[in-house]
Amino acid sequence: MFGAKTLNRHAALVNRMAQVLGVDLTEAMSRGKLSGEDWREAVVRCTGCTAPEACTVWLSERPAPEDAEGGAAAAAPHYCNNRLMLARLRDALGDGDGAVAAE
16 A cells, blocks of 8 residues: 555645646535545545656646636646546536546
8 A cells, every 4th residue: 555655745746736727626525526535536546647746847837726827727737647537527516517427
């Protein structure tokens, strides 16, 4: 299994990726679009990433949407293991209809 340091690092990456994409994970949970188990699975998927250093750089180059002139990033990088889940979640929160399935 993973150590606390690894899990904490990847939890921070998942949270920051969601923030850059304009996905409010707290809102998603409160609206029933994301369960605690879904979030845990996203963190575990992130630990399998082949490019966490590239992800860290990509995230550092992007401000949070509220600080960005152009708003949220259009999509997570192609190598993000949570790219599809975050896109579905953003869509579900945007229109208020869809449920989000874990990948």
